[in-house]
Amino acid sequence: MPIAKLRHRNLIFTAIFANLIHIRGIFVAAIMIPDFITHYHPLEDPPFQNLSDASDDELPFIIARLSHRRAAGSKRIFGRVYMDYRRQTEAKLKDLFVKAGGRPERSAPNYFVLGTSKWFANLYPEVGDVRFPLSTFAPETISFTYPDSCVSMRLGPNFGLPPDPQCPNHETVFRITELEKIIGKYGLPRDDADDGAAYADYHLREFERYIEVRVWTDAPIRALPGRSR
Numbered sequence: 001m002p003i004a005k006l007r008h009r010n011l012i013f014t015a016i017f018a019n020l021i022h023i024r025g026i027f028v029a030a031i032m033i034p035d036f037i038t039h040y041h042p043l044e045d046p047p048f049q050n051l052s053d054a055s056d057d058e059l060p061f062i063i064a065r066l067s068h069r070r071a072a073g074s075k076r077i078f079g080r081v082y083m084d085y086r087r088q089t090e091a092k093l094k095d096l097f098v099k100a101g102g103r104p105e106r107s108a109p110n111y112f113v114l115g116t117s118k119w120f121a122n123l124y125p126e127v128g129d130v131r132f133p134l135s136t137f138a139p140e141t142i143s144f145t146y147p148d149s150c151v152s153m154r155l156g157p158n159f160g161l162p163p164d165p166q167c168p169n170h171e172t173v174f175r176i177t178e179l180e181k182i183i184g185k186y187g188l189p190r191d192d193a194d195d196g197a198a199y200a201d202y203h204l205r206e207f208e209r210y211i212e213v214r215v216w217t218d219a220p221i222r223a224l225p226g227r228s229r
Contacts, residue, residue, distance in 0.1 A: 033183055034115030036133050037213045042074070043126035048221055051083065052090060052108035059083055073125035081159045089153045093145070093214065096173035102216065103140040109214035110221060114144065114179075117210040118191050132220060134176065141217040142176045145169075147189050147208045176213070183211075 041047045054062055066078045090108045097104060112132075113120055121127050134142070145152040146169045154170055157163050164170075174182055189208045215221075 031183055031188060033180060035135070036131050037112035037114055037215075038116050039110065039112045039130045040117070040120050040123070041128050041130075042069070042124045043128045047128060047130045047224070048110055050108060050110065052087065075123045085150065085155065085159045088155050088158070089150055092153045092155065093143075093149055093173055094216075096171075097143045097214075097216065100143070100173055100175055101140065102143055102173070102175065104216035105141060106216050106218065109143075109216045110218070112213040112215060114211040114213050116191075119209045130224065132215075136220050137176075137215055137217070139176055141219075142213065142215050143173050144176060144179065144182075144211055144213045145173060146182055146186060146211050148210065148212050149214070151208070152212075 039047055041049065051059070051062065063078050063082065066074075066076065069076070087108075093109070094104055094107065121129065150156065151164050152170045152172070154164065154166075169182065169186060189210055191209060
């Protein structure tokens, strides 16, 4: 082969491999990591209505109202042990975040997904969303789990749920500065909502649909129109 053609072919291979990353023993196309996060909420409710901020007197009525929405097409599940499960999960999340060097300003976080999630957006018949660039937040106030924290923290069996398969990324709260490393290692979760099977008994099946991002401060949220907390 002529030297000029050989050099040209080598340049092509160099360009290809420059856009590949090594995941689980194989080369795959480089992953575009989102630089923003999204909070989804039922369109009939304002954003950032955190159940963990509600009083014990309010919670039974709120949970009952949310559960009744399933008849109107909501796919979100709120069982009778949901809040105990959630509070224990949030306590574990906060403890691990502090141990990792985080500085939470809230007892419970504000919840987001990395980038967008078709699966999460289709939980509700009508959905609203709020997006922030990741650069909005101080690194010590933001963390993530891979995937959803209720899966990652592995407390489900304490509440009668089947255990998820053990994964090395479980029971770890990652700093946002670790995002590129973790996605480079595990890739991005599958995100689809193409049929009802994606939601059927989702709380009882292996679940890996999105990366959950938690913001442990209210500072940027207070700046939203109509927000005061």
